Amino acid sequence: MKAAIRFFAMFMILMNMLPAINGRDYRSEWSLSWEEFSAKEGKKIGLALGGGAVLGAAHIGVLKAIEAFGISVDYIAGTSIGAFVSAFYANGKHWDEIESYTEDLDWLDLSGISFSHLGLLSNKKMGKLITEKIGDIDLEDSEIPVAMITTDIVSGEKVVLKKGNIARAAMASTCIPGVFAPVEIDGRLLVDGGMVESVPISPLKEMGADFIIAVDLNSESSSTPENLVEVLLRSFHIMSETATKFQIMDADIVIAPDLSEFNVVDIDQSPALVEKGYAEAMKALKNVVK
């Protein structure tokens, strides 16, 4: 067992040296537009939207860029706030519509705190907003096949949701442990998928994507956490960042905007975050097409 762990660690270190090689294939050969690319190469494009609480507004800017390039997304996967955004995008909502929904989402507002025995806040606001905008539908009924990542709080296992009520799945995936009470689905107690796979690339591969665009919101931050949610999210980040680095190597394009100047809870930063996400996505996507 120990030998296996050691082997795994060495393997991972070696893998670390690979992305430079991985990325080169596409970058040097490409002179196609995105549309020509997917038609000619027959590549199925998967979009992975990562976790990061309020920083998720940057995903909306990424979607704006994706729409500007005319990229048609074949599969989408989301973790945490990425799951929330993907619920809308998978059901025909455009970036500007999604942006207008988030204006009211004072999701992490701790002023209305009510102490339940498993968490501080209820995650219902999030579910309600989804049902209101796209209807009371199931994941498998979405226009674009969509998967959401959650964590089984009992076993620590990754649970990928592809079926069942979409609002409830998004509530589970955004359920930050210690802040929100876990969400029960099919007898399992689920929390935020960021604990197991913060940038959800693995489900896209299983779904059949062979070209993956990933959005990673968790850049380094050097600011002092100002409240309980920030303390928690920073702690989770410290513990999961190594795993995320390995997981993200499987992406063909990584969009990682530098969001270190933002905090993870204040919704007023949304317009600036959307802008940041857009600018970074344009840069990253331009790099690989003519």
Add this chain to the structure above:
Amino acid sequence: MKKINRKKKIGLALGGGAVLGAAHIGVLKAIREFDIPVHCIAGTSIGAFVSAFYANGIDWETIQTIAMDLKWLDLSGISLSKRGLLSNEKMGKLVEKHLGKSNLEDAEIPVAMIATNIVNGEKVVLKKGNTADAVMASTCIPGIFTPMEINGRMLVDGGIVENVPISPLKEMGADIIIAVDLNSGNKHKEPENIVEVLLRTFDFLIKTSTELQTEKAHVLIEPDLSDFNMVDIGQAPDLIEKGYYEAVKVLKQRVRS
């Protein structure tokens, strides 16, 4: 398996695990019975709490009595501060009550405690300064307790970076490291409150790195505590028993009588 040579410098690493830390007391009992001289000790989180006393010459029986007073994770007195739910002062006061105004560097056995700098995620090994403050920092579970400021750094529970504190013992000159890992068992029970939800989350987030870190221990004591919850101090007698039993089982094979 190599036998433990009592003439070598033996270091003891006591890991984190909230209330499960009572098992450390049972391990200390076994260590005394096997007459193992501890040259240096390191603690993370609840392991830091236990090591504060042990490093200052307090025996396992007395630590057992002290631990019974620890209503540390009692959420009934909850008060929401800005950065956490509770203040970790209870922990500090209990240490001070029994050790007075002591500093880490004055302990009888050299001692180190692990904390995490919450701003940059770096491991902070405390070997100097006020003992109670160091224990408060090392046991400061994020989201539950307000981070503790020491020398301008904002610190939380060391379990986030090194839950079984083996690395400081090497630096302190230990030749043989005995490590106690409280989280090796596979949990299967549902968490019953917010503290357990959080501790469970931390537990599986750090599992892989802990496995890599504990490989470096020469003697690893891993009681299976999966039947216990991590917050109820009422389980302490059973936990002590479990820790003692597992330590005896391991040490019997590794120590010449």
